[in-house]
Amino acid sequence: MDLIDVREIRVPNARDGLVFAPGERPLGGGTWLFSEPQPGLTGLVDLTALGWDPIRRTEAGLEIAATCTIAELAALTPRESRDPRPGQAADALFWQCAGSLLASFKIWNVATVGGNVALALPAGPMTSLAASLDAVAVIWTADGGERRTPVAELVTGVRSTGLTHGEVLRSLEIPESxxxxxxxxxxxxxxxxxxxxxxxxxxxxxxxxxxxxxxxxxxxxxxxxxxxxxxxxxxxxxxxxxxxxxxxxxxxxxxxxxxxxxxxxxxxxxxxxx
Structure with a gap:
């Protein structure tokens, strides 16, 4: 859908470009953003040029960038773990939850993990995944700082989150446990x-x-x-x-x-x- 009120799309390549004017919103995959009218939206700030690694293994666990696509996340589940088995390891959940999106491969290759969580729809499968694994959301604040909050607490209701204007969901951290x-x-x-x-x-x-x-x-x-x-x-x-x-x-x-x-x-x- 054409967003006829959007006057500018900015594509920053560093964090100092993430300054949001009134009416601007962050843009990841845009699969929902471009699907219906967005009253009051006058500008988009594209996050995809920031160069975030989609998935990063750390000593503490797994870091999933907000711009990681559903397809990239689903690939974390080995093929032999994609058939449901009792008491299987948690890596099966990446495929199972991605499959709950019920979208074509075209959507899987564009839609982002962070966008799905930040949208806060009840059926958001990335919220299901992140909450079930005690994932913590890393949030870049408007003043240049950073805060962390469990995804289970970040989503507060239908289309409602603890994110405020000017904040950006940077990544989700899943503990090794x-x-x-x-x-x-x-x-x-x-x-x-x-x-x-x-x-x-x-x-x-x-x-x-x-x-x-x-x-x-x-x-x-x-x-x-x-x-x-x-x-x-x-x-x-x-x-x-x-x-x-x-x-x-x-x-x-x-x-x-x-x-x-x-x-x-x-x-x-x-x-x-x-």
């Missing part, structure tokens, strides 16, 4: 190519800590944390404590709650058995 964890994945939609009704991801770290993350069917990510794999009742009570089930044409709150409860229990049993 999450990458080494055993995981399980569940997703459902009302149609084969439909928007996710709910996404539930289970994770068990080497310490035994268990994290069940519910997204897609809620307005924001929910992490249910336990010191060990919980019992059926404890898990059900935790899921019942979620109070912001989303409602739209892709699912009712009651259905989303019921399916999330079913998936959480399936994952509990699956992870307990492996």
């Amino acid at each position: 999450s990458l080494a964890a055993r995981t399980g994945f569940r997703r459902i939609a009302l149609s084969p190519l439909g928007r996710a009704g709910t996404v539930v991801i289970g994770r068990v770290d080497s310490s035994g800590e268990t994290v069940i993350t519910v997204t897609g069917g809620t307005t924001r990510p929910h992490q249910l944390r336990f010191d060990e794999i919980p019992g059926e009742r404890a898990l059900a009570d935790a899921v019942d404590g979620i109070d912001d089930w989303y409602s739209d044409a892709h699912g009712t709150p009651d259905w989303r709650r019921a399916m999330s409860l079913l998936f959480a229990e399936q994952l509990r049993g699956e992870l307990e058995a492996t």
Whole structure:
């Protein structure tokens, strides 16, 4: 779609060019930005010339640049891990969550990880991935500084985040402990190519800590944390404590709650058995 109010597109190649005037927004892949009218948008600041490495391994874990594409991220999952298996390693989640975007290869090669998180749609699969693995968002602030916040807390509601005007999501940092964890994945939609009704991801770290993350069917990510794999009742009570089930044409709150409860229990049993 033509954005007829945009008067300028800037392409900085260094951080000092990331100064945003009123009406300007950062541009990554632009797959959503160019899909519908953007009232009040008068300028774009293209991040893709900043030269960020898409994916970087560090001693602490994995650093994923905000400009990393869905295709680059999905390639982190080895081919032999792309078929669902009980209690598989966390690297399978890159492929599983990327597949939840349900977009063509053309979109996969343009859409960015950071753009998907910053857009903060309930069905954002990169939010599901990042929240489930305790990813931390590295944010460049308007004053030239930097701050960090868990992705599970960065997304605060539908199209709502903790980002303020002038801030840029620089990268997502996933700790090594999450990458080494055993995981399980569940997703459902009302149609084969439909928007996710709910996404539930289970994770068990080497310490035994268990994290069940519910997204897609809620307005924001929910992490249910336990010191060990919980019992059926404890898990059900935790899921019942979620109070912001989303409602739209892709699912009712009651259905989303019921399916999330079913998936959480399936994952509990699956992870307990492996």
